[in-house]
Amino acid sequence: MNAQPDAGAPSDVELIAAWRGGDEAAAAELVRRHTSAVARFLHSSGADRDELDDLVQEAFFRAFRRIDSWRGEAGFRAWLVTIAGNLLRDQWRRRKGRVLLPLADRELAGSSTPEGELEADEAADRIRAELARLPRLQREVFLLRVQEGAGYDEIARALGTTSGAARVHYHHAVRRLRERVR
Amino acid sequence: MTRCEELTERMPAVARAEAHWDTTDLAHLATCPDCASGWRVVSSVAALRWATPYLDPDQMAHGVVQRLGDERRRVRLSARWLGGAALLATAAMLALLLWPRAERGGAELSPVPVFLPELDSLTTPQLESVLGTLDAPLGSVRTLDAPDLSGLSDDQLSAVLRSMEG
Numbered sequence: 270m271n272a273q274p275d276a277g278a279p280s281d282v283e284l285i286a287a288w289r290g291g292d293e294a295a296a297a298e299l300v301r302r303h304t305s306a307v308a309r310f311l312h313s314s315g316a317d318r319d320e321l322d323d324l325v326q327e328a329f330f331r332a333f334r335r336i337d338s339w340r341g342e343a344g345f346r347a348w349l350v351t352i353a354g355n356l357l358r359d360q361w362r363r364r365k366g367r368v369l370l371p372l373a374d375r376e377l378a379g380s381s382t383p384e385g386e387l388e389a390d391e392a393a394d395r396i397r398a399e400l401a402r403l404p405r406l407q408r409e410v411f412l413l414r415v416q417e418g419a420g421y422d423e424i425a426r427a428l429g430t431t432s433g434a435a436r437v438h439y440h441h442a443v444r445r446l447r448e449r450v451r
Numbered sequence: 452m453t454r455c456e457e458l459t460e461r462m463p464a465v466a467r468a469e470a471h472w473d474t475t476d477l478a479h480l481a482t483c484p485d486c487a488s489g490w491r492v493v494s495s496v497a498a499l500r501w502a503t504p505y506l507d508p509d510q511m512a513h514g515v516v517q518r519l520g521d522e523r524r525r526v527r528l529s530a531r532w533l534g535g536a537a538l539l540a541t542a543a544m545l546a547l548l549l550w551p552r553a554e555r556g557g558a559e560l561s562p563v564p565v566f567l568p569e570l571d572s573l574t575t576p577q578l579e580s581v582l583g584t585l586d587a588p589l590g591s592v593r594t595l596d597a598p599d600l601s602g603l604s605d606d607q608l609s610a611v612l613r614s615m616e617g
């Protein structure tokens with residue numbers, strides 16, 4: 270699931286090795302490569318637009334601080350996403366479980382008409398609210414699979430579970446969302 | 452794996468435009484309400500990727516690298532400070548260990564004043580006599596607290612004992 274770098278560009282593993290050796294440019298390249306995926310995951314999971322920037326930066330910062338705990342079994346992006354998931358969980362705990370979602374995010378692109386745009390905004394917010402209500406493992410498996418196209422083996426390694434369990438979590442998430450969003 | 456499970460497995464890839472539905476899949480989706488609503492959910496979530504607010508990757512990289520640099524500098528400074536503190540502590544320990552020993556050596560050479568007021572009135576020969584008794588073997592000198600009883604008979608010694616017991 271790692272982002273496919275351009276031909277000839279260093280892989281995530283090579284960049285991480287360079288960063289471990291003190292190369293700050295390697296860290297910058299990793300951030301550029303995975304910013305969108307981490308933001309996408311956090312936003313889909315219910316993170317506020319206003320806090321997205323800080324959360325993404327914090328996720329990267331924490332990841333680099335404990336880069337030694339990444340052993341390359343799971344893809345770097347999947348590992349980053351789990352760190353972002355921990356951050357979001359901590360934030361929700363601080364807010365005593367309240368998930369705050371914007372009523373309408375004006376930046377969501379929906380339709381060419383204002384009414385259509387509003388409907389698209391509301392539908393997106395509803396999906397995000399339902400995603401936020403899923404049990405954490407179900408939500409993370411589901412988002413890694415749907416948005417990042419991760420396979421069950423990689424998801425299992427990133428989340429510390431088995432690929433069979435990851436598959437069950439994905440199907441449960443689909444069923445729950447289907448029932449709630451219907 | 453049922454047909455519904457199989458389609459649900461393929462939904463993410465189709466939603467991400469990495470695969471597509473064929474005519475049989477489309478026919479199933481048209482007649483299976485569970486699969487149809489599942490497909491709506493999966494495609495909506497996949498579409499959220501386009502609804503995610505844009506964060507400038509270059510700006511993000513700059514911010515993260517700056518924080519990492521600050522952190523590294525802080526760690527380096529702390530290490531230097533700790534190294535300096537350790538050096539100071541070692542120096543202080545050495546000073547404590549070595550300096551008083553030298554002081555003690557000096558103390559052994561210099562006289563320690565002892566104040567005994569009862570000796571103040573004695574003349575020099577008398578003082579020398581007192582000093583002489585200090586160096587004499589135990590029992591060779593008569594003192595007031597240990598009178599010489601060797602000249603007493605058994606009866607006299609018994610009388611002394613009786614007098615001590617009151």
